[in-house]
Amino acid sequence: MIDDQIVTIVFWIFSAGAIIAGYRVFRTDSMVRAAFYLLASFAAVGGILILLGSEFLGMVLILMMAGEMLIMAIVMVMYMMNPAGLNPMVMVHQNRVAAIAGVVAFLALAGVALAGDFPDKPAPDPPAATRELGVELLGNSMLVFQTAGVTLLATMIGAVALAGHRGRYGAADEGSLEPPLQPDEETEG
């Protein structure tokens, strides 16, 4: 029983961390800090997954997101104005509508969670679950696994084609202008 209590306490710590860090992502001035808050949120979610017995998925999520958020921080610094957050900055539109939509989405999903009646069939121990996943990956679900791999390969090719210097209709930056002096000036391709 004491184990259950510890698991519950750790779960609530991770949950609070995931939600607070997720909220801070959209409340910080620095975009790089936003990327690291999102990484913290993902790491907390990875912890929740491990607590739930899905050790493999939790660890893979943390590893994948660590790399992804570093790339995201680099993209921020490359493209975005004011990446360091030296000045206070609010870059939002339709803030009220978005906040209402977020709250409504939360209330609706929480209502479903509370009203729903879920079957109670606990998972086996984590090592057994990980082993089963490994057998499944290279057994019955190998087609799904391979399809995911081919999808990622196609994504890599598509991303290079989209971001590459030479586009489908000539040089990608053909006709592009120097950055305008006025930040709000409309730039026409």
Next chain:
Amino acid sequence: MSTEAVLIVAAALFGIGVYGALSQQSFVMLMMGLELIINAAFVALVVLWARAAGGNPEGQMLGVVFMTVMAVEMALGFALITGVYRVRRADITEKLRRLKG
């Protein structure tokens, strides 16, 4: 740690993600909102796998597919940001009033 509690945490993450995806002007921040939404779906998937589906391996397989979706979304999102920035010098959604390149 009941199923309902984890689902409510997932709902909170989803709500924050919806707020971010709808309200942010910067492309990258918008993608962060989308990532939070997928993340919430991931938590809900894993808790239902662990507590309601008897931990069958196909459930975790679906989690692997979710991760693929996350990676695809991020990679193509960054590629589109790069392409749009090259042609339009745009880094926020308000600068893209026309889709015609």
